[in-house]
Amino acid sequence: MSLHPGIPISPIDITTPEFARAPLANFDTIRRTGPVVYVPSARATLLLRRSDVTAALRNEKLRAMNYPGVWSKVGARLGRDYDAVIRLFSYMPFMQEGSRHETLRNAFATGLARVAGGTPHFAASVAGKVAAMRRQGGADIARNLSRHLLFDIMCDVMQIPTDERSEIRPMANMSWAIESSITLRQRDEFANRARICIDYLSAHARASIGRTGPGFLSELYEALPAHMNDKFAAVAMFATILFVMGNDAAGACVSMGVERLLDPALPSPPQVQWASVSDDIIRYAAPVDFMLRTAAADTEVAGCPLAKGQHIFASVFAANHDPEAFGERHLDLTRESDVGLAFGAGRHLCVGRRLTRTVVKIAFEALAGLPTMRLSGAPLHGKGTAVRTLESLPVEFT
Amino acid sequence: MTTTATNSALRAQVFAKVAEIAGICVEELRDDTTLDSLGMDSSDAVILAMEVEETAGREIDVGIFLRFPTIGAAAAEIERLAAEESP
Numbered sequence: 280m281s282l283h284p285g286i287p288i289s290p291i292d293i294t295t296p297e298f299a300r301a302p303l304a305n306f307d308t309i310r311r312t313g314p315v316v317y318v319p320s321a322r323a324t325l326l327l328r329r330s331d332v333t334a335a336l337r338n339e340k341l342r343a344m345n346y347p348g349v350w351s352k353v354g355a356r357l358g359r360d361y362d363a364v365i366r367l368f369s370y371m372p373f374m375q376e377g378s379r380h381e382t383l384r385n386a387f388a389t390g391l392a393r394v395a396g397g398t399p400h401f402a403a404s405v406a407g408k409v410a411a412m413r414r415q416g417g418a419d420i421a422r423n424l425s426r427h428l429l430f431d432i433m434c435d436v437m438q439i440p441t442d443e444r445s446e447i448r449p450m451a452n453m454s455w456a457i458e459s460s461i462t463l464r465q466r467d468e469f470a471n472r473a474r475i476c477i478d479y480l481s482a483h484a485r486a487s488i489g490r491t492g493p494g495f496l497s498e499l500y501e502a503l504p505a506h507m508n509d510k511f512a513a514v515a516m517f518a519t520i521l522f523v524m525g526n527d528a529a530g531a532c533v534s535m536g537v538e539r540l541l542d543p544a545l546p547s548p549p550q551v552q553w554a555s556v557s558d559d560i561i562r563y564a565a566p567v568d569f570m571l572r573t574a575a576a577d578t579e580v581a582g583c584p585l586a587k588g589q590h591i592f593a594s595v596f597a598a599n600h601d602p603e604a605f606g607e608r609h610l611d612l613t614r615e616s617d618v619g620l621a622f623g624a625g626r627h628l629c630v631g632r633r634l635t636r637t638v639v640k641i642a643f644e645a646l647a648g649l650p651t652m653r654l655s656g657a658p659l660h661g662k663g664t665a666v667r668t669l670e671s672l673p674v675e676f677t
Numbered sequence: 678m679t680t681t682a683t684n685s686a687l688r689a690q691v692f693a694k695v696a697e698i699a700g701i702c703v704e705e706l707r708d709d710t711t712l713d714s715l716g717m718d719s720s721d722a723v724i725l726a727m728e729v730e731e732t733a734g735r736e737i738d739v740g741i742f743l744r745f746p747t748i749g750a751a752a753a754e755i756e757r758l759a760a761e762e763s764p
Contacts, residue, residue, distance in 0.1 A: 294740060320744040322719055349720040357731070459719060460740040463727045603692050 284325060286583055289316035293325060293569070293592070294460065295660045299390045302568070306597045315581045315627040323571065323590035327597035329604040329620065331581040335593045336401035336624040338580070341572035343627065344590070346374050351457050352515060353466060359518045361466065363474040364456075370516035371524070373627045380626070382504060387517055389628045390499030395633035401437040404428075409645040417655065420672040427451055429490075429638055432523055436495050437518065439483060440547050447476045450519060455526035455663035476522065480515035488514070504633065521631070524567075527661075527668050529635045531566035532621075534658075534669040540562055541654045541674065550651055554643040556612040562619035563612060565596040569665045570623055572623075612617055648675035687733055691752040694728050697708055708749025712742060719743060735759060 282303070291298060291305055291314050298305050306327060309316055314328040326332050335341055347368040354361035368374050405428070412418035430451035434444055449472050455461065456469040488500050499514045507513055511544040539560070540547045548556055570593040574585045585591065599619040600609040618636065622629035629635070646652075657674040661668035686739075696703035699715040712722055715744040722742035730737040737755060 292744065294743075320740060322743070353721050353724055353727065357727060459723055462736075462739050463730065484731060641759055653718065 286317045287312050288450065289318045289325060292320050293318055294320050296660065296662060296664060299667050300660045300665065302596055303600065305596070308596075308636040310602070315583060318402040318592065320528055321590070321592060321647060322557055323396075323592045324583070324585065325592045325594060326581055327594055327601065329601040330583070332595060332598035332620055333624050335572065335580050335591055336358065336620070336627065338569060338572075338578060338625075340378050340578040341578045341580075341591065343374050343380075343633060344571040346459075346574055347373075347456060353463070357463065359463075359467065359470070361470050363477055364466075365469050365474050366410035367477065367516055367519060367523075370513065371520055372630055373623075384630055386499060386502040386504075386513075387520075389502035390495055390517065391634055392496050393498045393632060394433075394436055395631075395637060397637045397641060398436060401432050401638065402645070404432045404435050405641050405645045409649060413649055417424075417673075417675045418652075420674055421530070421534045421659075421669045422643065422671055425534040426531060426668075426670070427526065427530070428642060429529040429634075430527040431607075432638060433518070433521055433525075437483070438487060438491060438494075443479075446523070447479050448588070450476045450522045451526040452661070452668070454666040454668070455661065456523070458663065458665050473519065476519050477512070477515050480518045481509075481512045484511040484514040514558060524666070525631050525635065527663070528567050528631070528664050529638045529666040531661075531666070532561045532564045532639045534672050535564040535667070536643070537646070537652075537674070538641070538654070538658055538669065538672055539612070543653075547612060550649070551647045553647055554640050555614050556616075556638040557643050558618050558636060559612045559614070560638065560643070561621045562599045562616055563610075564628060565599045565619070565621040566667045567621070567623075567629075567665070568594055568596040568636045570627075572664075595623060611651065637664035640661055653677055687756055688731050688752045691755060692748065694725055694732060695748050698725055698728070706748060708732055708752075709747050710749070711747050729755070737761075 289309055291309055304380065310327055314331065316325050318325050326335055334527065347365045350361045350364050350368070352360065364560055370383060372380055372387055375383060376559070382442070408424050412423050418424070427448065447623050453469055453472060484496050485502070487496050496514055500510050503510045503513050539545065540553060572591050572593065574589050575585050576587050578585050580591055599621060602609065622632040622635070652674040656673035658669050659671035692703050692706050692707050693716070696706055698721060699717060702715070717725070723739055725737045726740050741754060742751050745754055
């Protein structure tokens with residue numbers, strides 16, 4: 280049953296992997312019902328229209344969801360130690376509000392500002408991956424490039440030796456862990472991986488900050504409040520968050536961007552010009568979707584009342600393809616377009632926005648130097664439904 | 678145990694778990710009882726699925742209690758899926 284007489288039920292369940300595999304077509308289907316629908320499986324109202332999504336993300340009464348809450352309940356009820364995950368979530372700026380949100384966001388932004396415009400590590404890391412693709416005479420854009428794109432760049436920036444990355448690498452493809460409907464086995468897997476990654480990065484931060492000169496980790500450390508307990512652990516949390524959330528998001532922009540650019544049914548710039556449309560590719564892909572918010576007080580969304588405690592999903596993907604805002608041009612890729620709402624809006628605007636734009640652009644600049652590509656197999660989608668990724672996108676050189 | 682008996686046991690396990698988590702007697706539950714009416718939120722629904730999985734010894738889709746509005750409908754779906762898996 281819908282929460283409001285004026286809000287119809289969504290004809291499609293948006294929380295399924297099937298939905299995530301074809302969001303363009305599925306959102307078109309939902310739009311035929313209306314720009315605002317209720318999703319019973321998520322117990323949330325879904326917003327699709329760009330104007331409504333923008334307003335919701337800027338609404339001070341709509342607050343971040345209590346992601347750690349489910350982990351706490353499950354852990355307590357089923358006797359699991361999810362402390363590492365709950366602590367990790369407590370450092371994710373987009374899961375916080377008030378002064379903690381401000382503190383974390385400022386520290387994260389200050390640290391990222393040092394590298395967000397790119398460093399020599401960026402181009403070198405990407406060039407290495409692309410050179411390997413050239414030697415092989417073909418590639419899988421996801422497996423050979425995007426699935427560890429930001430991860431390896433940031434490991435280079437943080438001077439983490441290549442032979443020490445295997446234990447922490449799995450964190451780079453676990454953004455699905457922020458979803459509430461993951462299984463117990465998946466929760467256990469994520470908790471275990473999080474512990475390993477945080478412990479490693481804490482030790483690495485402790486060993487390197489102050490000893491290897493100024494850098495990303497030092498900048499993060501100095502940006503954290505002096506009174507904060509264990510700043511090395513906090514630095515490790517930020518780096519882990521970059522791996523968990525940033526890598527999948529940036530990587531998906533590249534892989535889904537290539538999938539779109541190589542679609543023979545749609546016009547695209549030539550491969551050598553792909554980097555010129557990298558921002559529009561980010562708009563088009565918008566892989567981090569379904570910004571979940573809870574009403575902290577009675578408010579209104581899209582002209583409908585929302586009571587305290589009720590939830591909304593603001594779909595930035597749907598907003599970035601809103602026919603009211605773009606017409607049929609939403610499928611086009613041009614230099615003139617920007618990233619749209621791919622990074623959200625308001626106080627929770629993604630702090631990794633500039634970093635992601637830089638990484639995606641550098642990736643497309645590197646791909647421009649390869650022989651002309653075409654798709655050589657079907658894409659394989661990742662398991663996330665809120666952060667959509669590709670696990671495989673095979674291409675061949677023509 | 679026959680498939681029918683197994684599924685009846687599965688249904689009983691579902692209702693027992695709902696009652697346990699909601700803190701009420703299982704006799705108070707009906708097929709058309711919703712989790713909302715029991716004061717259970719989405720995180721309780723997730724926990725419920727996990728606990729049913731542990732008790733029943735078979736994998737249960739974690740979102741099943743979110744997708745089906747009543748405990749009767751959710752239990753029926755769990756039974757249906759279990760029957761599909763049975764030889």
